[in-house]
Amino acid sequence: MSGPVRLSVENLTKRYGGLIAVKNVSLELRAGEILGLIGPNGSGKSTVMKLMMGIEPVSGGTIRLGDADVTQWPSHRVARAGVGIVFQHSRPLHRQTVLENIKLALLPDSLIRLFADRDVDARARAIADRVGLSAVVNRHPSTLPFADLRRMEMAKAIARDPQVVLVDEPFAGLTLSEVAAFSDLIRGFRDEGRAVLLVDHNVKSVAALVDRVFAMYLGERIAEGTADEVMQDATVRRVYLGGEIAASHKRAQAATDKPPLLKVEDVSVFYGKAQALDKVSLNVGQGEFVSIVGLNGAGKTTLFNAMSGLVPYSGKIEFGGQDLSRLTAGGIARHGLVQCPEGRELFGDLSVEENLDLGGQHLTAARRREQLSWLLEMFPILRERRAQAARTLSGGEQQMLAIARALMMDPKLLILDEPTLGLAPVILEQLGRALEKLRETSPITVVLGEQNVTFALPHADRVYVLEHARIVWEGDPPRFAKEMGSGYL
Amino acid sequence: MVYLQILIDGFAISSLYALGAMGFTLIFGVSGVLNLSHGGIMAIAAVIGWLAAGDLGLGVYLGTLVGVIAGLIASYVTYFVVILPIQRSKAIPRDETEIFILTGTLLWGIMIQVGLAYLFTDNPVTMRPLLDGVTFIAGVRTPKNEIMIAVICWIVIGLLWLLVNKTPAGKRLLAASINPRGLTLLGFDLSRIYFFVWGIYGVLAGVAGVLLASFLGVSSASAGQLTASAFSIVVLGGLGSVSGSLVAAYVVGYLETITAYLIAPTLRPIPALLLLVLVIYVRPQGILGRR
């Protein structure tokens, strides 16, 4: 049963220069209730959480904690008033033991109290016990497994018995059984009468846990209600899936008797303790267009970075028969495996032409000119803007420049990581047409990583689905529409 | 009359400062390193050049060349012996790498200073002028050497500009200072880029060191002061901005010259320092800084 409103925000707005990250968001956190704040990358959900905690200053609107207006309060004051936060990435003090880390959370903000109160030790142990850390209280964080570090973050957040608990993406990097244990913990917080805000990418994974859902996109609220209501909401589905899933007629699939151009075998990647990829295997044939579909945080970018040699991995990646672990990152790109990354990584201060030129540095002068004119034809908007500085281009234009620059390298295999991120639908159409033309005019192999399934499906010969660091499905687009379509969200 | 003298002298010293500062900021912009042994590298170039010109009897021009080469070698030794090991070290936590590089290069600078004094001399060395004699500019008596130095500085600055803006290798340097990851994705290994930039730095510092020896004289003891004025200029101009360093070098050079002539020679470095403090409080990213 949900109780009184513990924390409320009204018309909350946050601007970073010209970018509006949060726009007129109003919501309430009630005692004894878990509210799920859902949205893709860039939706503003993490920003809302930071604003509530006073970590970033508010551009407009108000935040109330109980009766008090806490909009302008610095975060340490908000914390002392009864708000606890569990950050997405663990932040332990490495030189202290687990117990000392928790004790820290119990200390008063005083310059003169040199010794902690007598009961701090006992209270710290009790909290450690509650979250399941009693066995490791005297160990140092660097010796702990990932899940225990996350437990410690929870312990710190609830140490002073806060009325409001903000939790940012608690399940990232956890195994299924750990997810269950953490869900129980969070349910426990709710049952104790606290107001809980749970931020996550994905409605499906938190549906069983939350009481209500607030969905955001591009800084605004798009839906609110129970988990089921939100999952069925038309706007939410469009935002997550990009619209109706229609697999178009597909051209003849590339011959399967040839050895694959790219072979990924049992690749695992760890960021510290967190597992970002778990024994991922896939193949890409010459001339194929393969889409790797998955939500933010599933592991697509990590997979591509492993292919490009930018992160260390275990397992094997072979390109054109060559083991890529023997090459440097630059070498891999020169070898023909070129990535157009999620962040685009343009040279903002250099002009469009200079960016493209740098892409063509490995070609002969004649070949470079050829490539350049071919690309300027495929992306006419770049011809128009060739002398402008890259950072003055719009989002869609920058994306096209990034793709064009990657194509300047005359790659054998092009990786496109989330090219549609943050782009308006009309730009998506242009991008889609450019990809079509690319496929028609060159024998290039493409690997597309996308959250937007509507964009990813029509061009693809085959589809892989990446979820929580694992490949969970493989097949062709028509089968995808049939099997995964409705359950995907 | 005095004003003209200030104008001319200030120009010469500013040009020299500019050369040293541009190298310092180039290394920071591309490689992310604040090299506190900068003055030491300049001093090595000066002393070796002086040795070559005098004791080894190679004469002024050849001696200068030898000095510049010495600067180049010193730069590479600094990179491979001090900086790269710290950057690659697994025992140093990521966020403390900068501090360790600062401390390491500081130590290295001290080693150079003491080493030079011990092996050669700690007296100021002065290179014989490249051009003897004086000339009169609008009635001001100016050593021809001074003009020559300013000219050489500007030729080198011009070559640097051409390199960075017009050659493919130079464009890569520029790109590396903007977005190193982007450059890797385009098939360039950053290690080669770093090798290239430390080479350019060595030449810039070497030329600056040898010319300074010819103009004012350099001693092993001035290594510290040279580093200090280089980084003051660089912070003033904006860390990582080569054009900012150029502008700031002239601001500082003229401030110092004006102070020396019109107020008192002993107070020479003060106004620049005060300006630096002001800038740090008011606009920490410097005049033309990016961040």
Place this chain on the structure above:
Amino acid sequence: MKNLLRSPALYIAIAVVVVAALLPLWLDGYILGILTVAYYFGVFSMAWDLLFGFAGEVNFGPTFLIGLGAYTAAILDNQFGPPIFVCVLAGAAVAVLGGLLLAVPALRLSGPYFGLVTLVAVLLLQNAIVIFAHWTGGEIGMTVPDVLSIDAGVNYWYALGFLVLCAVLLFGLSRSAVGLILQASGQDRIEAQALGFNVTKHKIAAFCISALFSGVAGAMLIFYMGTASVGTVIDISVGVQVIIAAVLGGRRTILGAALGSIFLILATEFLRPLGQLNTFVVSAVALAVILFFPDGLLGYVLRAGERE
């Protein structure tokens, strides 16, 4: 508290102090003098470690604070001649003011910028000393009419006593609840604030404490040596020595800094027959330590528990 009394380290420490206190019975005045200076440097390094290791602020110009304390005391003594402890107190006060001055940009700047501010502070102080040579003796330095004592042994005990007192205070602070908060503030500002701590307040306090100890030690060093000069308390190379000692001994151990200082000064002295080269050798060794043992002597021993 109970843990402390049971720990063997405490008894080792007490034994070391007792032995040190008895050294004047055997050693001659010259070596005692070296050790005396080493002890004061030990306090310099410990104060630096508190700021770096605990508040996470890299002060590249510790001699700014040390110099302020030293010269204030020296000038006061020369001009007005009050008792030594008044001069030392005055030095401490001015040093704390200096600490506050440094704290302000520290809170707004990050990365290399703050380090540069601290270096600039030293340069400014150095130039100020030279300009106001009439008061300060300029580059040559000045003498002070009063000294702590003319007996080498007595001076030694003053220094040792002072070192032990500061060590106890600073080490105790580092291990206290406040020390824990400081560590959190230095390591992760956002997390510390999210846990309810006013990081700004704590960092300013850390600067003031570091300044206090540096200033007092600087003043006392003056009254030991009887002279104050740029070369002994302000020059960048002195500051580098302070930092190297703390890094050598082990960052974030406080006591390691004191050990590092003593080691460094004894080593420099031991290598004196090499002439100018002794600085070279010591710097080279320090550089090697930085490259191969960044945790320092004590740090390596104390960190065993943190590694898997």
